[in-house]
Amino acid sequence: MSQNNLSKPTRLNRPDDHLPLDFPKLNPVTAVADFEQSKIEEKQIRYNPSTWEVSRDYSRIHLLEAKHLQYKKMLLLDKFRETAVQKRKDFDKQWAQVEKDEENFKLNFRRYNRFIRENNEKRDRAEKKIADEIELQNKRTLDISLMKEHYLYISNVKNMMEKRLKEHKMYEDYLQVVVKSSQSYKNLNELLYRYESLIETKDVLSEKQHLSLIALELARANMMKLIEDKSLVLVGLQNQLASLQERYDLAYAKSLQWESNVSKIQDICTHESTRAYLVKNSIDDTYVAMCRRKCIEPSLPAADFEGKLVFINKTLGDLENVIAKMKNSKREKKPPGQ
Template sequence: MEQARRDLMEADEKLALKREEESANRALMDSKWQDLRNKEMLLKESFISFNKFIRENQEKRDRAQRKMEADTEVLERKTRETEAMRQRVAEMKEVKQLMEKQVRDYTIYEDYLMSVVLNYPEFKQPLDVLNRYEALAAAKATLAERQERDLEMLENARQEIAALTEEKKLFIMGLNNTLANLRWRYDKVRNRVIKWELALNRLKETAAKRHVELCHVRAAIWSLYVKICKQKGLAVEVKTSDFEQQLVVIMRALLELKRIYRIAQRRSKEKDAESLHTA
């Protein structure tokens, strides 16, 4: 009985150590779970910030797209105006050619009128012919001035279109640089997110493995406890979740088996000694 009491005390001490170790392991596991929850919250906040960044980036891209469309519309309007100006210049050239042709045609009539004045004394002065000539000269000067003004307007419009085209090219290049920078930042953030996702998956897999191992240990403890109760003819009174009491019963059974083994070993040695003495 004293030996059994000492064995029981040793078993109780070992059980106390096991309880302390279980408490420490439980505290460590709780700390790891809390750390995992904190990391999960940080990851959720990172996802929220990233979604906000994506929305803002999309809004900026939409504004840039609208600006580009407006600039394209302005450029198309200027192109149409330039084309209309070119058509007008072409019409003026046609009018000029027509007027020059008329001047050449009228020169024949002027010569004819001069010949008429020279050949016919009743025409004292070629007033009608001179008036006609002055009218043609005034018309020619007007056409030349109008042509010069139209050409100047056409040149100004061409210069404005060239300047506007160059400005829009520079603006588009700036937008492309901004878009490339945003894509680089997006890839960087995406890589970080993938890295944290992989780390989180590894942590989840490790935690799942530990949980499975713990479930297997608990199932083994319960199975051993049930077998011991059946072998001893005891009722299964301990709850399935009460692992400490199950371990107590198992430890007691192991101590009893150990004591029985020692007794049997001692008796076996005594029988062997008696057999040797008898021989």
């Protein structure tokens, strides 16, 4: 197994499998002839494997064989790594070129976008300017038509004024004659100024007269309103005076009635006070007399009439009891036949 592998390397063991193919530019006839000659020479050469390449049944031999195979694989791996590094460099260059192209594309896209935006803005400005120009043309056309109409109107007014001037030329001639015949005016303008001043003075006087009439009418209206208001006030005051007079008469009659009642009450009070005075004197005399009859000194105050009345009533009650006892005793002493 190992001998066959060493003598005839496979496609995977070839170091040039993953390298870029570079075909030489040769004559096809010469190349085919060289190929056939190499095949013939290869058949004539006898392949003698070396001692180290012969497979043996020893573990050391297998280890050496494995190391030898590992060495070949490491060489192939180094070539692959170099190829990968070279490819990585080429890929990095291509990637850098792609990034550069991308940046250029972005820059060109921004420029193109700015260019498109500027073109749009220019087109918008141009369209706006065209619209403004069209609007201005329409406005100028309208102004021209209005000016033409105004010109026609002014022309008509001019013709009419010239016609009126011709019609009033005789009045101007008359005024010129008046100025020449009068020494107060030097020319026609002074006469016209005088006329205008008189008209203005007349207007001022008319305005003042109108204002005076308005003020007079306003004063008259205010006076009438004041008279009407005062008349209403006087009517109200008269009604109030009549009501007050009626109330006064009623109050005077009631006052006379109350005065008579007061005089009657005063008479009654005088009579009652006299009676009370007499009663008090009687009570005092009776109390003093009863005290003398009982041979006691009067002990009650002079103003204590209630106590005196109580004493008198008590004394009268005692007297009635005594009289009743005396009557009973007389009845008992009287014989039964009498």
